[in-house]
Amino acid sequence: MRDVRERTESLESLVKKRRRDPVVVQTLRSAAAATIAYVIALRLSPEQLPLTAPLTALLVVQVTLYATLTNGIRRVNSVVAGVLVAIAFSLLVGLTWWSLALLILAALGVGHLVRVDEYVPEVAISAMLVLGVTTVGDTAWARVVETLIGAVVGLGFNLLLAPPVWVDQAGESIEGLARRLRQLMLSMGEEVAGRTPVERTAARLHEARRLDHDIVEVDAALRQAEDSLRLNPRVREGLLHRVVLRTGLDTLEICTVVLRVLARSFTDLAKEREPEPLFTPPTGAAVEQLLAEIADAVVSFAVLVTTSVSANAESAEARLTAELHTAAATRDKLAQLLREEAERETRHWQLFGAVLTEVNRILDELDTEHRTRRLLEELDRVSQDQRERMPRLTRLRERLGVQEQLWRNRTGMGGRFR
Template identity: 70%
Template structure:
């Protein structure tokens, strides 16, 4: 049972269900206290619409949703006084609601303006009651916004788990490919590995969705320090794994071509095949170490992960040099398919280069600079205020 509770707390769907239920219930209780309506259902409805998985999405899409609902209620209030409800007034209210929705720029929530107007017009034709709907809408909106401001979730853990799962799947694929290098490999087996490598694209798309949710949970979140750094670390980490997945697909294609040409023969001479199998094993372990590094939240854990990655890369590079020498000897004896041998080494080199800590540090700094520059361009006044505040503190320190 405790394990189920812990897993439920990490599952966005479970957490969102509980949060939405609590927000809607609280909004209804507050509306019962403040509104004259016997059943103020607009308040919990608005709370359900406003409460999102993250604080950032609440403050962005939530405000637009509030605008759309309020606009629909106001339109229904005017129509309830002037014309009431009939087939032609329903068409007119839908037309007016959609036009107003585009005018007030509620984005993808334009249909909700018309939906809110029809709901209110269907339950009441009295202007005073419609204004109660406006009050209920505001109550639900405030409760929904406060709920995420006071209890903003952080989904970095679930995104980190997704990245770790992706790296382990890539590791298993590399180990399977390495086992096929020491003996005859049927074309069907090599093609199956190629199909597994192609399926990594779907896995990356799922991890990307989890990462976007984590990035939103870090924006404007008072529970998180250095949110920009955390977002960039995770994003650049996934970008690196995505590049490695593409290289893995190319590597699987190379081995499939070799299997087609070799037939019942070994893909490589026995000694070279064993060296390549060891090399792919080191690369597979380095991929997992890299994922641990980019998802570590504690500095001590990150330092240990970086040390393991560095040791794994050193072992891989030493094994790569030995494999290259053995492949060169094999090509001298039999130059057939030499280009595929060279392509396999080049693909390994590309993965090792992507996992290199120095290469990663450069990319990380570039992304941090780019993100900071975009923030300054998007919010120049806020950037100027921060610069002024920082200058003032520096100046005061210098004076002392």
């Protein structure tokens, strides 16, 4: 009986988790919007199978409300432009092989002219579908009606049922990047403490370079999260969330670049000292210890950036501060050891200095004071950009007291990283 109860509880928790999963929510929303658009088009369109309406609704109901609004307008413009081009060609030349070629060229040109971006091919597709039938006028009108139905249903669906917010997924991506950085740092520290061949250090350098692909994937997830926060009625203080996550990813990206440079320094040092070890045993142990401490601090930084609950944020900040303090002490110890090695081996003093400079740069990027200044500067920059691009909306926000609330939260958010 107990096993059955535990399995039932686990199944219920899994179902609840899936119900909150943005992928599941988005799939259900897209299917429902397309079905509703088709039912409405059956009553309003002269076509027997008005599939353009559900297709438009499916494309318009994007993952975010911001993308829905922008894509809906562009898609309607692309279809209407294609229909107008098809009507013009049908009246002038009809459908032949050469007129089809001219139609495609003209439609693609018009698509770029009306700036429908990724829907430029839709202009040509709409034009060919309309031109390929005999009753051009009826078909053109039906296609425009179906497109409008699909776009309105898609827009209304996202206004009434707000799309999911992808902040958690972006946070998981950022934490995943930090943990990959940590694993690479631990591997590099373990290897430089012993007799490391050049091939091993070169392999770590290539592994550090491959982290650029991970950053691209995290950046895509973060862009999706940023769009999901824009114009979303379920989200308050979306600007703060966007800036905190974006600046956090920027810091991790800088750490990744510096780590790649550090791997390059280790590789050059291994070439210079082969077959001897990179460092003496005391120095190698200090390097391994420092990289392990920095690796833990990188993960704590990612947890701090992606934590929204104040209590958890405070504990994450305290843990990060303690880890940075410990790493700074180890850094000072390493600096003395590297100085002694540089005095004994003057040929390698530049590489020893480069190693110390690179670990210092990572520690500076993770520093909470540096993080606070960068966060507040980015908030000021984004706020200034909004004032310049949308002065009327900014004045309206100030009248409603939204701007003052943003500045109060800005101060509190900045204090969270001190």
